[in-house]
Amino acid sequence: MDGVLNKFDYPMCIGALDGTHISIKAPQGxxxxxxxYKKFHSIxxxxxxxxxxxxxxxxxxxxxxxxxxxxYSKCQLYDVIQNDTYSKHYMKINNIKVxxxxxxxxxxxxxxxxxxxxxxxxxxPKENATFNYRLSRCRCTIERPFGLLKNRFRCLKRKMEFHMDNTTNIIKTLVVLHNLCIITGDHSEADWDMLAPENIYKSL
Structure with missing residues (x-):
């Protein structure tokens, strides 16, 4: 929460939520x-x-x-965050509990x-517009990681034609690897673009 407050001047945010589609070969039947809605099969x-x-x-x-x-309404995260435990973590802003x-x-x-x-x-109202601006700045934090994930692991940009269990396990593994890359300071998306096939041998 402190990271979001310090970077975006937005209090009490525990994360930005969004979804993205990965192209797959749909299970038969x-x-x-x-x-x-984008006209392809996906998870x-x-x-x-x-x-x-x-x-x-x-x-x-x-x-x-x-x-x-x-x-979101059917996933474990929803059940966890609706727990009363989260309501005990708040900040008072203008005498309102946030x-x-x-x-x-x-x-x-x-x-x-x-x-x-x-x-x-x-x-x-100006207050609403200001809120939207700050919320939008925070929300951009999730759009970039999705793009970064797909740039690092470009199999996610193509149709994944594996058994469904294998597909989901591969994606979960890549999410973990993405986090490890961030933590260890591994290549950014710009670095990965530099290592496209036409340039990769120049780096050896």
């Missing part, structure tokens, strides 16, 4: 369940990240037909444990 990675671009939670394997909010919470985009349901942007209106 279940093609429609895995066909997403979903629903994840939270912290201010250092580390994944702090990842739910892998929901069928692409599902939306992110539905996946408890620890996740942040997400407008696709998710607003509640005491998840904040999302105000609906953008031409005459929206």
């Amino acid at each position: 279940l093609e429609s369940d895995y066909y997403n 979903i990675i629903l994840a939270t990240v912290d201010s250092n671009m580390l994944f702090t939670y990842a739910n892998v394997g929901a069928p692409g037909r599902c939306n992110d909010a539905y996946v 408890q620890s919470h996740l942040i997400a985009d407008s696709a998710f349901k607003l509640d005491r444990t998840l904040m999302k942007p105000y609906t953008i209106l031409p005459d929206m």
Whole structure:
């Protein structure tokens, strides 16, 4: 929480929540369940990240037909964060208790444990616009790790044609490896672009 407050001037945020689709060969007979709104078969990675671009939670394997909010409502993270334990962690701001919470985009349901942007209106109050700005800055922290994950492990940019259990296990492993790369200061996405096939032999 302190990392988000220090970097983005946004208090009591325990992580940014979002999902991304990974292209797969759909299980036989279940093609429609895995066909997403982007017109391809996929499974979903629903994840939270912290201010250092580390994944702090990842739910892998929901069928692409599902939306992110539905996946969140059915996952273990939702049950954990709804626990009363989290309501005991709060900061008083203008005499209002602001408890620890996740942040997400407008696709998710607003509640005491998840904040999302105000609906953008031409005459929206300045306070609401300021809140949206700060929330948006924080939320960008999850978009970059997803891109970084796919740039590091480019099999995630292609159709994964393995057995479903193997596919989900591979993705979970890559999420862990992503975190290890961040912690140890391994290559950034720019470094990986430099090591594209046409340049890789120049680095040897």
